[in-house]
Amino acid sequence: MTQALFYLMPPAATDAGPDPALTAMRLLACRLARQAYERQQLVYIHCQDKTAAFEIDELLWQFEPTAFVPHNLKGEGPLTGAPVEIGFDRLGPNKTRQLLINLADQAPAFAVNFGHIIDFVANDDSHKAVARERYKQYRNLGVALQTQDLATHPLNLV
Known part of the structure; x- marks a missing residue:
């Protein structure tokens, strides 16, 4: 059975660009992709649109050379x-992968083809409402759901 973990994001810094919540989620998604790569997992990062995909691509290029993904x-x-x-x-994705990191507004129908899904809930009302809908969509797809509040249980990512 596919398992999804929703990370409940802490409040975002207000100096993180026009949409600080989105910026924080994208950066965390890249760090989680790096961690999965280091564990030799194949990852698919699903974005809302072409612009978001290019932004994730650029973020990954900005990692230090020793942290290249x-x-x-x-x-x-x-x-x-x-x-x-x-x-x-x-x-x-074009081939089988173990981990889906979803940054889109909807739960993709192909999500059930992955063993694990990571998704995010931003700490603002508009993003929370969209995340609640994704949570319901995953549940309707038969995905086992968990949440982790990063404000009380932060991740230890390098």
Whole structure:
């Protein structure tokens, strides 16, 4: 059975750009993708649209050289795909992957093809409402759901 973990984000810094909650979620998604890569897991980061996918791609390029995460946008890169693939279409990844990191507003129908899903709940009312809908969508897909409040149980990511 597919398992999803929703990270409840702590309040975002107000100096983190036009949408601090979204910026914090994207940065955490990249750090989690790096951690999964280090564990030799294949990752698919699902974005809302092409612009968001390019932003995630750029964030991953900004990691220190010692923290490089081999990645590519879906349809680019080697035929076998990089360990981390970034996409935004409704079809999902080109090959089987263990971890889905969802940054889209909807739970993708292909989510059930993964063993594990990571999703996020931003600490503001508009993002929370959208996350609640995704939570319901996952439940309707038969996904086992858990939450972790990062304000009280932070992650230890390098």
